[in-house]
Amino acid sequence: MQNKIILGDCLEVMKKMPAESIALIYLDPPFFSNRNYEIIWGDAGEIRSFEDRWSGGIDQYINWLYDRVKEMHRLLKPTGSIYLHCDWHADAYIRVMILDKEFGYENFRGHIIWKRTNAHNDAKKKLAVLTDTIWYYSKSNNFSFNPIYSELTEKYSCNFYKYDDMDGKGKYSLGDLTNTRPGGYNYEYKGYLPNANGWRCPFETMQKWDADNKIYFPKSQHQRLRIKRYLSETKGQLIGNDWIDIQNVQGTSIEKIGYPTQKPLALLERIIKASSNEGDVVLDPFMGGGTTMLMANNLQRNFIGIDQSIAALDVTDKRLQANGIFTNYEIEKHYFAExxxxxxxxxxxxxxxxxxxxxxxxxxxxxxxxxxxxxxxxxxxxxxxxxxxxxxxxxxxxxxxxxxxxxxxxxxxxxxxxxxxxxxxxxxxxxxxxxxxxxxxxxxxxxxxxxxxDVAKRPVVRIDCSKTLDGKYEFRAVSDSVIINYSWDFNYPIPAHKFPQEVGKFNPSVLYDKNGVRVHNFAEGGVHNVAVRVVDDKYLENMAVYSFGE
Ligand SMILES: C[S@@+](CC[C@H](N)C(=O)[O-])C[C@H]1O[C@@H](n2cnc3c(N)ncnc32)[C@H](O)[C@@H]1O
CATH class of the missing domain: 3.40.91.30 (Restriction Endonuclease)
Incomplete structure (x- = not known):
């Protein structure tokens, strides 16, 4: 299976994909609320304003999303799962009017509350909204799920694992050995009797645990036997639906790529580990900055990402490359460079x-x-x-x-x-x-x-340079094509007259700028090579280099 990132409306792209081919779908669609990212990136696919896009109100939004979720249901394997990320504006509508209808009420598996912020800006006027909702459904009753554990906090470990026999096996906690319901095993063990429900294990198992020194014998035989659970053997604490331990991407996070609405890698790690296995295919039909793709790859899953925004494809492509992933994915865009x-x-x-x-x-x-x-x-x-x-x-x-x-x-x-x-x-x-x-x-x-x-020629671009009144340099990338973003490297190692230019040596200090003009000041004299890399509205790219000085 070839990993892919695909440009297009996910509805159209998914229609061409084979049924029952995907193990896990995570989607983070444009929220009914979110105005920001629609204008920040401002490329052809995103240029419509919030008012234009959802002028039909919540009904229009729900119909739009329903069409896409229906395709997702078709693509999932019978053992597959879907995680739909949304917020308070539409989460109730999405659950009742889309997921319950398409996946079935009985296949609801979880209501995940992700605490994404601590900011209480509006808390004085009303209860502040600090969480997003992630709806988790499976396609059938026979779904794949790997329990997830969080690392134990030090406080929890100290409070919970408080016994130690000083035999080198370390700290342990004590667990119940009696059955929680009637119908357990009734026998006397070394003078100790169970409660009315009986022991939870047969006699032979009790003997084996005893031989392994895993049974705790209280001083009084009127008390119950307990099982020792060692800290060194625990996988952590089983996680439920309250995900309050995953930080949102902060201004200073290393993983921040500047894509509006970027979700944290840790969130995707948890979802991908829980509902897929190595070699499975994970689909994100609203890929954005490629968080799902990167984590899927890190966890040895295959991935398919779809986004209608050229900027999203470009950002994801660069993000994968920056993480050392170069060749194991294909970019399907509308146009191929002739x-x-x-x-x-x-x-x-x-x-x-x-x-x-x-x-x-x-x-x-x-x-x-x-x-x-x-x-x-x-x-x-x-x-x-x-x-x-x-x-x-x-x-x-x-x-x-x-x-x-x-x-x-x-x-x-x-x-x-x-x-x-x-x-x-x-x-x-x-x-x-x-x-x-x-x-x-x-x-x-x-x-x-x-x-x-679809074949097109790469955009032709050149750099014009002029000096500003205060002695700086103004660089202007000039092209007849519709350029959607410009990236600049003011310290490119190859002079303009040496070809071919090497993208691998391009180390931009300005990424995905919307404006093709940049003013730069060079601290030292000598020869300078300034390179610009442009991406046009067909997602074709090209470079130009301007060299000057002596
Ligand atoms: C909330 S963002 C996803 C962010 C992503 N989870 C991340 O971590 O970077 C939603 C994305 O959906 C894309 N989008 C909106 N409508 C789409 C459509 N019909 N088909 C495919 N992508 C679409 C937008 O371009 C945007 O990148």
Missing amino acids: EDLRAMDPFEFETWIVGKFGGTPNEKQRGDHGSDGMKDDVPIQVKSWKNKIGRVEIQKFFSVCHAGRKFKEKQENGLPVGYFIAFDFAKEAVQEMARLKNEDGILIERVLVSEIV
Whole structure:
């Protein structure tokens, strides 16, 4: 399974995903309340104001979310679970009008209260809201769950584990050995009797624990036997639904990436550990800054993240890279850079584009005269050449098609006898295909790469520089494309005339700025290279470098 981060409305993306393929879904959708992040990032997907988006009130919000939760239900495996993060504005509506309906009241597993703040700003006027709600449902009664434990606090350990036999086994607490309900085991053990419910274990187990020195014998035989529970053996304290020990991301937290509404990694760690196992697929359909993706990866789960905001994809991509995760995920965006596709290894490109076209790629590389794959029982030819495809290539491909098993049948039915995929076809190639069709009824279908995937050129950018009145430098990134963010490195190690520029050496001090103008002061003279990395509205990026000084 390939990890993915995908650009798009999660509803549309999820519709294309296979049913029952996901173990765990965490979603942190735009709250019915949240106005902030919709304007902070201000890219194409987020530009609508709160009033526009939810002008139909709570009903509109609930319908919008319901459509998406319905898809999530379809995607979950029968053993899977969903955690829906929301707040007081809509949590009751979401539970009753969406989750109970789609997942069933009987599959409600928990109402998690996450204490996200201590701020009591409005506490003098009313009760301050310090918590968010996370609804936890499973798809069926047979759901996967790993109990979660919190580390014991020192105070708790001291108060609870207060006995010590000084035999090197350390501190222990004493647990009850009598059954909580009638129906336990009734026997006398070394003169000690149980209560009316009986002991909770059979005689042999009691003997074994006794041999292991795990039974506590009170002085008086009128008291009950107890079991010793050692601190060194405990996994911690079992966690319930009151999650008050996870701090929200603070201004100074190391994990803060500046994505509005970013959730803490510890919150996702708890959810992912509880409701998935290594190798499972975790989905976050409102990925934001990629918190779920990073934690899923850290815990050896696979991940799929979806967000309609280009900025979210960009932030997540950079966040994963900053955490040393480079190659094990794919970014699915609407547009592919034509330059990158043309530069791909030809065989790799053939395999990839045939797959995107819905065909089956040839496993073996065959050179120019074979086919690169099959679709509808006819051959596919792929060429990623710089030059346009000419008449000769069409004639060569015709021979391949002619040798095909289904050639006659397809010709007689007026169906394609082969598909030719390329970036561009010369006029002669188009004429040759038309001739085959008109004279012999042979249809070779011409397919442009841009008809299979969205292809665009990378944005072209340059830096203009001028001096300000107070002796600083003003840099202006200039591009004809619609740029959604600019990142700047004022100490880039490679001069402008040395190509190619290396993204790996780009170490920006300004990240994802919305404004393409920056004023900078250099403390020392000498040569300076200033680099800008831009991302356009098709999520394609490019760099420019400006060098000056001596
Ligand atoms: C509350 S934020 C998620 C924050 C995230 N949990 C984190 O820790 O960074 C909600 C995200 O949902 C995205 N979003 C809103 N509507 C969407 C849609 N229809 N499909 C996919 N993503 C959407 C927004 O762009 C935003 O990034």
